[in-house]
Amino acid sequence: MQYLKNFYQIKSNADIFAKISKEKETIGYYDLAFQDTSAIKEYAKTVRQQDIVVIGIGGSSLGTYAIHKFLQHKENKKKLHFLESTDPLDLERRVSKIDLNDTLFIIISKSGTTIETVSILKYLSSITTLNKSNTICITEHDSKLNDFAKANDMKTFEIPKNVGGRFSVFSTVGLVPLSIMGLDIDKILTGCKTIYTDYFEKGEYYKSIMEKARFMVENKNKFNINVIFSYSSLLEGFNKWYVQLWGESLGKININGTKQGLTPIGLIGPVDQHSFLQLIMEGKRDKTVTFIKVGDFENELTIPDISLPGLEELNYINNIKFKNIINEQADATIEAIEHIKDIPCDVITIEAQDEYNIGKLMYSYELLTSIVGSFVQINTYDQPGVEAGKIILKNKLKKTI
Amino acid sequence: MQYLKNFYQIKSNADIFAKISKEKETIGYYDLAFQDTSAIKEYAKTVRQQDIVVIGIGGSSLGTYAIHKFLQHKENKKKLHFLESTDPLDLERRVSKIDLNDTLFIIISKSGTTIETVSILKYLSSITTLNKSNTICITEHDSKLNDFAKANDMKTFEIPKNVGGRFSVFSTVGLVPLSIMGLDIDKILTGCKTIYTDYFEKGEYYKSIMEKARFMVENKNKFNINVIFSYSSLLEGFNKWYVQLWGESLGKININGTKQGLTPIGLIGPVDQHSFLQLIMEGKRDKTVTFIKVGDFENELTIPDISLPGLEELNYINNIKFKNIINEQADATIEAIEHIKDIPCDVITIEAQDEYNIGKLMYSYELLTSIVGSFVQINTYDQPGVEAGKIILKNKLKKTI
Numbered sequence: 001m002q003y004l005k006n007f008y009q010i011k012s013n014a015d016i017f018a019k020i021s022k023e024k025e026t027i028g029y030y031d032l033a034f035q036d037t038s039a040i041k042e043y044a045k046t047v048r049q050q051d052i053v054v055i056g057i058g059g060s061s062l063g064t065y066a067i068h069k070f071l072q073h074k075e076n077k078k079k080l081h082f083l084e085s086t087d088p089l090d091l092e093r094r095v096s097k098i099d100l101n102d103t104l105f106i107i108i109s110k111s112g113t114t115i116e117t118v119s120i121l122k123y124l125s126s127i128t129t130l131n132k133s134n135t136i137c138i139t140e141h142d143s144k145l146n147d148f149a150k151a152n153d154m155k156t157f158e159i160p161k162n163v164g165g166r167f168s169v170f171s172t173v174g175l176v177p178l179s180i181m182g183l184d185i186d187k188i189l190t191g192c193k194t195i196y197t198d199y200f201e202k203g204e205y206y207k208s209i210m211e212k213a214r215f216m217v218e219n220k221n222k223f224n225i226n227v228i229f230s231y232s233s234l235l236e237g238f239n240k241w242y243v244q245l246w247g248e249s250l251g252k253i254n255i256n257g258t259k260q261g262l263t264p265i266g267l268i269g270p271v272d273q274h275s276f277l278q279l280i281m282e283g284k285r286d287k288t289v290t291f292i293k294v295g296d297f298e299n300e301l302t303i304p305d306i307s308l309p310g311l312e313e314l315n316y317i318n319n320i321k322f323k324n325i326i327n328e329q330a331d332a333t334i335e336a337i338e339h340i341k342d343i344p345c346d347v348i349t350i351e352a353q354d355e356y357n358i359g360k361l362m363y364s365y366e367l368l369t370s371i372v373g374s375f376v377q378i379n380t381y382d383q384p385g386v387e388a389g390k391i392i393l394k395n396k397l398k399k400t401i
Numbered sequence: 402m403q404y405l406k407n408f409y410q411i412k413s414n415a416d417i418f419a420k421i422s423k424e425k426e427t428i429g430y431y432d433l434a435f436q437d438t439s440a441i442k443e444y445a446k447t448v449r450q451q452d453i454v455v456i457g458i459g460g461s462s463l464g465t466y467a468i469h470k471f472l473q474h475k476e477n478k479k480k481l482h483f484l485e486s487t488d489p490l491d492l493e494r495r496v497s498k499i500d501l502n503d504t505l506f507i508i509i510s511k512s513g514t515t516i517e518t519v520s521i522l523k524y525l526s527s528i529t530t531l532n533k534s535n536t537i538c539i540t541e542h543d544s545k546l547n548d549f550a551k552a553n554d555m556k557t558f559e560i561p562k563n564v565g566g567r568f569s570v571f572s573t574v575g576l577v578p579l580s581i582m583g584l585d586i587d588k589i590l591t592g593c594k595t596i597y598t599d600y601f602e603k604g605e606y607y608k609s610i611m612e613k614a615r616f617m618v619e620n621k622n623k624f625n626i627n628v629i630f631s632y633s634s635l636l637e638g639f640n641k642w643y644v645q646l647w648g649e650s651l652g653k654i655n656i657n658g659t660k661q662g663l664t665p666i667g668l669i670g671p672v673d674q675h676s677f678l679q680l681i682m683e684g685k686r687d688k689t690v691t692f693i694k695v696g697d698f699e700n701e702l703t704i705p706d707i708s709l710p711g712l713e714e715l716n717y718i719n720n721i722k723f724k725n726i727i728n729e730q731a732d733a734t735i736e737a738i739e740h741i742k743d744i745p746c747d748v749i750t751i752e753a754q755d756e757y758n759i760g761k762l763m764y765s766y767e768l769l770t771s772i773v774g775s776f777v778q779i780n781t782y783d784q785p786g787v788e789a790g791k792i793i794l795k796n797k798l799k800k801t802i
Binding site: 085091093126145234248250260278282285297308309313314316 | 458459460463473474485486487488489490491492493494513514516517519520522523524526527545546547548549550551552553566567625626633634635641644645648649651652653654660661662664666669671672674675676677678679680681682683684685686687688698700702704705707709710711712714715717718719721722723724725726727729730732733734736737740754784785786787789790791793794795797798799801
């Protein structure tokens with residue numbers, strides 16, 4: 001009796017490792033950790049404008065927003081804005097906050113023909129002059145957006161063909177705006193390299209990430225929802241980036257024709273303790289939970305030693321630092337969940353709020369996504385499911401006028 | 402042979418209707434539609450401050466934020482801020498945007514001892530003077546926060562005991578700040594009344610909401626995830642409010658001891674077309690999807706008739722209004738999903754971006770939550786699952802110093 005080679009979804013760790021190692025030859029994001037950033041840094045130094053506006057949607061903005069949001073306290077005084085939605089009120093409101101005469105516009109689209117991005121580009125062209133002194137483009141070398149840049153003699157940065165949008169944060173897509181904002185992009189990449197080395201040299205990290213991926217895949221039908229519970233408001237952008245990365249990479253029909261898909265959810269503590277936590281604690285056991293804590297918030301804000309009349313019973317919080325409150329809140333929730341025993345959970349602690357650590361965190365999530373995708377035997381890097389809607393939309397719009 | 406009366410989870414529509422009608426006698430949110438708002442409106446007229454700061458978390462802020470975000474274009478020139486998280490960097494950044502000398506602080510806590518709220522209250526007390534001229538409290542009549550208000554001679558508004566936090570948006574919790582911001586709170590309540598009347602007088606709405614609730618409950622094990630896909634960035638707050646309402650109300654152990662729980666997810670189109678949509682289209686069939694569209698955006702922003710060199714192939718979007726682009730994007734996604742046939746979906750169209758319609762939408766979601774909760778035989782209005790964590794936290798904090 002013979003079995004089809006691909007019948008078993010869950011292969012050995014060694015098989016997966018071999019597949020990922022092989023995949024590195026064609027999938028571009030792995031090597032971004034080792035790129036030369038000198039051209040980006042040189043350019044960033046020359047930017048004089050105070051408002052920096054990223055025009056891009058999905059993978060063209062989520063990763064940049066995630067790092068910006070987390071490291072805003074380390075940035076220079078420039079202001080970073082994002083234009084992505086075609087919602088007219090929202091768009092007008094965002095544009096009203098920009099000084100159009102002191103702005104660098106960064107148009108980002110991998111394909112170069114993203115409808116939201118081109119719509120906004122046209123709108124901006126009608127209210128200001130876009131030219132080589134205030135606009136750059138980040139796109140594939142042979143895209144229509146690249147043609148636009150060339151026709152206007154605008155500077156361009158290239159997105160390699162083999163780096164997908166949702167895996168592009170460590171390419172020029174993320175590094176150019178983040179370098180302009182004064183962040184140390186080399187330290188970000190050092191974080192990536194650490195994960196790369198730990199994994200591919202089969203250190204400690206190899207075992208833990210394989211174990212995590214394997215658990216998620218083996219239990220995917222029972223625990224079809226993966227929650228990230230981040231205990232810092234500043235990880236809100238990271239959560240959104242994770243939702244795209246996980247959802248769009250893993251929501252696929254696999255090699256055996258079955259529909260895969262682990263559903264990502266991003267929560268922020270302590271706010272979502274007052275919202276979603278009840279569902280985790282007493283709801284159906286269909287979720288794994290990953291807590292993310294910031295080890296040291298680099299902030300000493302403290303609850304003052306004040307006794308408020310009527311509220312004396314809460315004096316026990318006096319003199320506690322806010323960073324300790326939020327971390328104790330995380331620990332209390334983790335302890336309560338561990339006590340229940342049948343909710344699988346793990347904890348990631350980010351040592352510091354800096355470039356190195358956010359690089360590590362995000363690169364490790366890219367790697368985890370690749371490993372899980374490999375386990376369930378899908379193409380982690382395409383997104384065929386959204387094409388049908390795009391064609392319908394194009395036909396609708398062509399009929400609109 | 403006899404069966405226990407409660408064995409069957411799914412009762413008849415008539416049974417559920419009777420239960421909900423009976424429930425109205427003890428659960429307070431239903432009647433908020435009919436309250437007298439004159440005291441709130443009178444007070445709102447007297448507020449002179451330019452910055453309005455809501456200090457509250459979970460149900461004390463999410464509903465207000467949802468309506469504010471959706472109707473900001475109808476508000477006066479005051480600025481509404483929200484302080485809720487104990488994340489120190491986030492808190493400092495938010496406070497830095499407030500003019501402390503021209504601010505009305507609204508402290509909101511149903512229990513009066515919410516740890517985040519009292520922490521922030523103490524912090525504010527150390528950087529400015531809180532007194533009866535710049536601070537009001539919204540709380541239960543016999544809470545510790547009410548004692549605090551009395552001790553300082555501050556104005557208070559009451560949250561009725563039988564109105565739960567996540568069902569409190571139409572109580573003083575939401576109406577006081579929204580009225581101060583210049584919104585017509587009576588029109589909001591008229592929206593609520595419309596739903597109330599349609600449902601309890603068994604009009605057309607009765608059938609459709611019962612059918613929706615029944616479908617969700619009957620298929621809860623197959624479709625354990627309920628997605629709301631809102632096609633307007635301005636519904637971001639509504640999505641968050643929905644996640645709390647749905648998750649915290651329905652994530653419960655029911656009368657038969659089984660863990661219930663439909664998992665809410667809020668998405669924003671078109672941004673999440675570039676993120677989560679792939680997972681809906683090709684992922685596991687474990688989701689129902691409700692699309693929310695804005696019928697008329699009250700905004701005429703149009704893509705200009707500009708041909709950009711290199712991007713000529715996108716000239717077909719010229720002269721189309723942004724509001725039509727976003728609605729065509731919604732329709733294209735809906736059509737693509739309907740074409741697949743095995744993803745249950747429905748569409749809610751909000752006729753206009755005004756008080757009446759947001760009142761209708763949110764009240765109808767409260768009602769849907771109550772009906773689903775009644776079907777699965779849980780207590781929709783408590784949150785016992787978060788108590789364990791609170792006790793652990795209190796013990797940890799008492800040991801911290």
